[in-house]
Amino acid sequence: MTSDKGFVDAGLRSWRSNMDRAGKLFGSLTSSELEIEVAPDRNRLIYIWGHLMAINDGILPLFAFGPRHYPDLEDMFVAKPDRAVEALPGPAALLNMWTELDTALWQEFQKLSPSDWLDRHQGISPEDFIREPHRNKYSSLLGRTAHLGYHLGQANLAVRK
């Protein structure tokens, strides 16, 4: 393994680890458990799960993998706060979306070379990227991984009692 690949491997392992923890935690919850708030008057577990899915869905266009698979998630779980949307998908539908997105992203991630990872994402123009080369796909992967961990910490407050 070249050293470049060692770094890519580390980033992907960190993503995988956090995705697995999130999938295991949220995927096992019932409808009523998904209604639990992580702290008094804070987001419900269903909202956090959907939020993570919406962010994952956004990686598809951000990394030029193609359009979002579930564009409705953005409005339900990012643009609007928890409880603003009455009819949210149920646990089975959420788990299907979660799994499908996880698989799709993981497959696309494997196709990227080390230099692809250090190339820009679609959130920055080629001109700006010359001045800000740290705004690459790899940095976004690390940022998204930290975001998963951030909400996992919250979700675990509600489920690990």
Add this chain to the structure above:
Amino acid sequence: MTSDKGFVDAGLRSWRSNMDRAGKLFGSLTSSELEIEVAPDRNRLIYIWGHLMAINDGILPLFAFGPRHYPDLEDMFVAKPDRAVEALPGPAALLNMWTELDTALWQEFQKLSPSDWLDRHQGISPEDFIREPHRNKYSSLLGRTAHLGYHLGQANLAVRK
């Protein structure tokens, strides 16, 4: 910047970003605010802050930077659960330790070359590292960064109301 350095830069930026958020959040809390629990019957903010410090202190020997600076933190904030130790350091002492450790680690991190980052840490023997080369310093950095994010998510439940 060579591609190796691009990956190191991304990992260090992610660490820096989470450390800065944590430092800003915890460093501004009063004694009484540090007593707030992140959720009912869960850890107090003071315990989470001390816990993050204890883990940071542990990076010093793990990365062969030298011995821990504050070995007592491990017992207070890792080995024992919250409320098991009566006399914890106050906000000013905690902030001093936090800042000193942050500076020390950051300086040491700058000295590591890309190949140093992909070399083993002290938690794995040279023999085992041959079979498990992913157990390197860089992976640990990403793991520690996700751990910061995990507890930041919890702490923000208590302070952002």
